[in-house]
Amino acid sequence: MCIFCEIAKKSIPSYKIYEDVDCYAFLDLAQAGVGHTLVIPKQHVKNIYELDEATAGKLFEVTCRLAKAISKAMNVEGCNILNNNGSVAGQEVEHFHIHIIPRVANDGNTFAFKGHHLTEEQFKEVKEKITSILKEYN
Ligand code: 5GP
Ligand code: ZN
Secondary structure, three states, rough: OOHHHHHOOOOOOOEEEOOOOEEEEEEEEOOOOOOOEEEEEEEEEEHHOOOHHHHHHHHHHHHHHHHHHHHHHHOOOOOEEEOHHHHHHHHOOOOOOOOEEEEOOOOOOOOOOOOOOOOOHHHHHHHHHHHHHHHHHH
């Protein structure tokens, strides 16, 4: 049983924000910012690795529209669009979802980790690795 499938089917109640044939959007129970919304495909897809590009396009179209509407409605200065894939990345619910998190100044909701420092050589190595594998996806 997948909780987000149940939500999309309305077997489990949710605060629905939007719905169409392919997508469903609802308020996250834990509001990282007021208006925090999750956008999901109605079809069960575990994470980005299982997501097809056509559905990804539909989901991001909806995310784009909702980010604007939510930000205007909540009167916020910005928002984070966030998506976790796999438990190592913090994914808790194994049904693909995009977070829209409204943000205001000094809300304390920060990304603390400021990143790895790579040398120019390391940047080049990473770029080469990714661009060579990317050819397999064209
Ligand atoms: P993840 O960590 O997988 O990216 O995010 C999962 C999100 O789903 C969390 O922010 C959590 O609050 C939310 N969530 C988990 N169960 C439910 C639920 O039953 N209803 C709603 N509306 N949100 C849920
Ligand atoms: Zn599901």
